[in-house]
Amino acid sequence: MLSLATVRQRWVSFVGTFVTLALGVALIASTLLVHLSAKPTIPERFAGTPVYVRSTGTPWSPDTVRALSDRIGAVPGVTAVVAERAFYAQLLIDGRPFGRPDARDPQGHAWSVAGLAPYPVRDGRAPTAPGEVVVGRSAGLAPGARVTVLTATGPAPYTVTGTVDGPGLYVADDVAAGLSGGTRLLGVRGTGGVAAITAAVGGAGTVLSGDGRSALEEHSVSGTREIGSQVLTGMVGLAAFCTVFVVASTFAFAANQRRREFGLLRAIGATPRQIRRTVYGEALGIGALAGAVGAALGALVAPALGGVLVEVGFEPPGFVTRTPLWPVAAAYCAGLLVAVLGSGSASRRAGAVGPVEALREAAVDTRPMTRARWICGGLCAAVGIVFALATPAAGDTDMMVLSMLAAMALMVSMTLLAPVVIPPVVRLVTWPLGRLAGATGILARESSLTAVRRTASIAAPVIVTVGFAALILGQVATVSAAYRSRGTTAVEHQAVVRPDGTPGLSDAVLAALPAGRTVAYTATDLYVGGRTRLAGGVDPAAVRAVVRAGSLADLGADDTVVVAAEPATDGRPAAVGDLMPVTFADGRTATLRVVAVIDPLAEVELLLPRSTVRAHDPAALTELAYVDGVGLADLRAAVSGLGATAVAGKDYESDSSARDDVLVRIFVLTLIGLSVGYTGIAIANTLVMATAGRRRDFAVLRLSGGTAGQVLRVVAAESLMVVGIGAALGLGVSVAALIGVRSGISQALKAPVDLLIPWDQVGGVIGACVLLGLAASVLPARWALRQRAVGVRE
Structure with a gap:
């Protein structure tokens, strides 16, 4: 009951936590649903045949194909064995190639392969001679039309003899044999048993049946799905880190602000264990409500998220999001777990508050660094350094993952050690202000140094926001420039x-x-x-x-x-x-x-x-x-x-590079939007909590003769200073992680690589943090100043 009453009384302090946790659960639920729906599917052109045999190593030679076909064809119930012969073929319509170009998924096939779907002739007849072709109805051609077909040898005239409902171009089997390379797949039609077919194949191939036929999915589709999986994994990982970070920092800051409240509870007989249970109860109450809202929201937006991924090219066309119940329930449980984990350190700190805290009037931090904070901060710093040193020796994909883990560990370390790191930085930054007239700078400096935990709590989300933005943007800029430079060097021709x-x-x-x-x-x-x-x-x-x-x-x-x-x-x-x-x-x-x-x-x-x-x-x-x-x-x-x-x-850029650049830009914007959105909530929430808790400080300034404008300038100066320090520390973390990436790319290319950070975009993120910081501090301060200077109570 006490926990719920506290949440109701201090709802402003927990709004940011509620929103962040709800959004985190929604993202986990929606991405889980999309990810679980993104399973390999049986290609339509193979769906009508129950069993396939695929080569396990090298392609089969023509002699091997004949021998295998004879052995499989002798199995009772087998009516036909069709060799899948594919080759590059593309219609040339109005002087332009028609259809999607993809060397890994050739569109030319032998006519017998059309029976595997099956794709029967809808109009006209099957091809039987050289120069005859059956085309998909989407091409808009009728039987009898004269067309030009591009193949590996060049353009050649063909006559359309028929159309089918499926995609592709189909020629007579003997023509396809001369246009295709090796055979890797045999389709087995009929009712032959899988066990008997497997025995006939022996070790010459792998038998695929039932759902196992999804292994035949086109390379382009599986490649797109792999990209989508990476995007979803990155979104979930980043969201999980930011959610835990925001929840933990909010509860920790709230616990620090409530020392006198906890001291009063201790003074009337509450035990440390009861105080810890109170904080955990608050976390569970917020987690239960936010988790329910987030789980419902995630289930609702999952189909829309799947549609967006299809639209931008991260999922294949025709992708449909399914919504089973258990991923939604798992996301809800994850929200509760995050709430409990995030409140863990806050509950321990609250339980350690003594009764004497109820008598304190000053907000001076007498012991901003505990032993646990020193140990955890040092361990995280060591882990971050190890990951950063291991980054250069990793492969391309692992390199990016290790640099991200290094940055995360260093961010947590910087946050934990902030009460030690920030005061010297504050003194260094504000030293010139002591030589200038006016008290604004001095008051901002002394306030930051006196309440160092508050300063550290405000700077922490800025560190994460700027650090992630600079890291992700720097990774993309450095890697892209390095490989683009390699490609330019390779093209040494006019x-x-x-x-x-x-x-x-x-x-x-x-x-x-x-x-x-x-x-x-x-x-x-x-x-x-x-x-x-x-x-x-x-x-x-x-x-x-x-x-x-x-x-x-x-x-x-x-x-x-x-x-x-x-x-x-x-x-x-x-x-x-x-x-x-x-x-x-x-x-x-x-x-x-x-x-x-x-x-x-x-x-x-x-x-x-x-x-x-x-x-x-x-x-x-x-x-x-x-x-x-x-x-x-x-x-x-x-x-x-x-x-x-x-x-x-000098101007050459491949089509695949251009497409990759577009996908990378979308991916980067997605991750940066997530990180900035999440930590932006933390910045606003922490500043609102901090400012709302300083009404007595503002009252003292007013009673000392300060005007409302002067008080607001002090608040603005302090916010600008703390946001600037957090941004500088975040940049330092990202640069430390990016140095490992640059070293690894340089070793891979055996050439020097420049470390590039798009400062205009990073500057935009810092500017957004500044505007958010000013709005979240000055506006609540202005509201607080409307209260009477006399009689203000905490």
């Missing part, structure tokens, strides 16, 4: 021919470029010693590389290879004359002879004659072509209508 609405360049584009002035790598996968190696098909005469051994002139025969990344063979670096057993993209194996060893290239690890690549991978595309000595206008004219364009080398 012009770059790049795809324009297509996933890559065809042979027709390369044939249109000037011989001897073009460097291009037609990418394919080679499987060497159980590892996948990226190989590039090249024109041997156009290769530009530093030769360490051998001669590039010897590259030309089908069995030759140039090593560009020094892969090991038989436990030692490759050397000229070595024999390298490989498996090509079509599943066929061969032994290649190393004819040269060159310095590593950024694009590929192995070089092959382009004719070799094309013989084993008809669907292979070329990512870029570098050209010198030809004007951009001439290059654009040469590749017009082929799904390509030309840009200056």
Whole structure:
């Protein structure tokens, strides 16, 4: 009862905690619901077939496909075994490529694959001869239409013989066999038993059935879902930290303000245990109500959050948010747990208050640093330093996570040690004010030094707000600039021919470029010693590389290879004359002879004659072509209508980089909005609590002759000073974490990297903190000054 009465009486002090906890529970509930809904799904074009067999290592060779199909086809109940042959194909409509370009999810298929969905012909008939194609109805073409189809070899005329409801282009099976590379998937139609099919397959592949078919989800969809998962994880992690931080700081500050109240309770017989139970009761009361509100709000906004993630590209199209009950209940329990954990230190501090505190009139902090605060602050500082030192040695993803953990630990340490750190900073900042006329600066300084815990509590959320903003913005700016610089260095040519609405360049584009002035790598996968190696098909005469051994002139025969990344063979670096057993993209194996060893290239690890690549991978595309000595206008004219364009080398930026930049900006804005929103609530709440509790101080100033304007200027000066100190400490924390990121990127790129912090954006966050701090302190002070100077009671 006492706990509930206290909450009712001091509701202003707990408004910020209630709002933050409710929002935290809502975010946890909504993100949990979205995350649990974001499961792999069975692709529509595979949904109509009950069983699939997928290769577990290298692609199957044609002989292996025939043997497997015969064994599986002999299983009772199996009516057909369909080899999934896919290749790059794209319609050219009105001179522009139609549809979404994605090299990982080719849209060209053999007609027999349409039966796996199934996609029956709606209008017209199936393709039976070369030059015939069935298209999706979304293309808006009717049977008999003449179209141009882009493939890896270039544009070719086709006749539409029919349409289907699904996406993609479908050609006769024998035509698809000549356009596709290796086979990795077999669809098994009929009623054959899974156990019998598994026995027939043996160790040649993995059998997928039922929900296991979701493993066939398109790469583009799974990639989008992975990005969404990272976004949701970042949101939950940041929200959880900020929520615990705000709740803990609010309860701690409230407990410090209520020392006389707790002392009075002790004086009338309350035990420390009863005081602790009172604080815990307050936390549970707020947590129960805020958790219920937040859980309901989270369930309501989860579908909208899922829709927003789809809209910005963090979830695939067609994503639907499901709303089971248990994630909402889990979020509610998490809210209660956060409330209890956040009030833990406050309850211990409240229980330690002695009866003599009831007699104190001054708000002087006699012991701002306890032993527990020293120990915890030191441990957090040590953890933060360890994480910061470990950051450079981590991988790209782990590097960002470690830097974030380092910043979090250092922020907590700075908050705990603030009563020690802030007073010297306050004296240093306000030293010039002592030499100036007027008492405003002196009063602001002395007030901050006298109530050092209040000053530390106000500075703490500013440290987190500015620290997170500078850290996230600095991470993105530093990493983006470093990799953009690497890409610019790699493009040392006058012009770059790049795809324009297509996933890559065809042979027709390369044939249109000037011989001897073009460097291009037609990418394919080679499987060497159980590892996948990226190989590039090249024109041997156009290769530009530093030769360490051998001669590039010897590259030309089908069995030759140039090593560009020094892969090991038989436990030692490759050397000229070595024999390298490989498996090509079509599943066929061969032994290649190393004819040269060159310095590593950024694009590929192995070089092959382009004719070799094309013989084993008809669907292979070329990512870029570098050209010198030809004007951009001439290059654009040469590749017009082929799904390509030309840009200056210094201006080149890939489509994927541009899309990634957009997604990163959205991600950054989301995280910064979360951190600033949460900690902004803490800033406002702490300042309102602090100002509301200083009515007696304001009364003393008024009785001493100060005007209302002078009192408000003192309050404003103190707020500006504390917010500025918190911002400086937050910047120091973020820079310490960012140094590790810069060092790690520099080691990865083997080149110096500049530490970049977008000061204009960080300055905007600091400005928002200043405005919020002034509003949350001056407005309550103005309200408090309306009270009579005589007779004010605490």
